[in-house]
Amino acid sequence: MKISIIGGTGSQGLNLGKRFAIAGEDVIIGSRKEEKALTKVEECLDLLKDYDNIKMEGMSNEDAAKAGDLLILTVPLSAQKPTLQSIKDFVGDKIVLDATVPLETAIGGSPARFIDLMEGSAAERTAKILKKTDAKVIAAFNNISNSLLENIPEPIDCDCLIAGNDNEAKKIAIELIEKIPGVECIDCGKLEKARMIEKITPLLIGLNIKYKSHYGGLRITGISRE
């Protein structure tokens, strides 16, 4: 399966890309500028040179959306709409994992504060922008910090809460996401549950600031997924 990371040159996208490439996945890093994607991929390939069979390539977001079997969106809230508009013709019925968090930084405020969106959550906003496609939108990775992802090869001490309306798509997403060592996925239910999942992120960012850490995460305990 080819995984395309749209807006993949930033800290969240690139570190997810590294983790999935180490896990043996075929990763495409997308950018508004193909050249930037190619440079970032070169840096990753150098960094991961001790791993066998790393498959990573760089291309424009549009080409990445066309080429990928599954898409991951990792852009700031302010870039969410233009980025999705630029790729929507190529999304079709693909799974779209959306990491977007509506942080107050989008309007010049604090990363430890949330802003309310008319749609309820960033993931629901993605679904609305892609409503003319058959995309299966799933909120994912919202609570996993780029520092945890970057800390290769350490396992990640954080659950990945996901929400989406398509159960089959969520099964595929869970199988993929759990290839990252340490990550356990918790299916929180329908896409509207993203309203709560996304709100946890500014709380974690605030805790990281307060306790001078980069690795704050969360674990849901006391439930069995069997």
Ligand SMILES: NC(=O)c1ccc[n+]([C@@H]2O[C@H](COP(=O)([O-])OP(=O)(O)OC[C@H]3O[C@@H](n4cnc5c(N)ncnc54)[C@H](OP(=O)(O)O)[C@@H]3O)[C@@H](O)[C@H]2O)c1
């Ligand atoms: N960083 C984290 O720890 C973390 C954790 C959980 C969730 N998230 C969420 O994941 C998303 C990405 O986070 P990030 O820290 O990786 O973001 P970022 O580094 O600020 O941006 C990611 C990429 O988005 C593209 N981009 C930036 N501004 C844009 C604009 N105005 N228009 C179009 N494209 C633009 C850029 O790619 P090109 O220039 O190559 O096009 C950039 O490399 C955010 O929604 C964030 O809330 C982040």
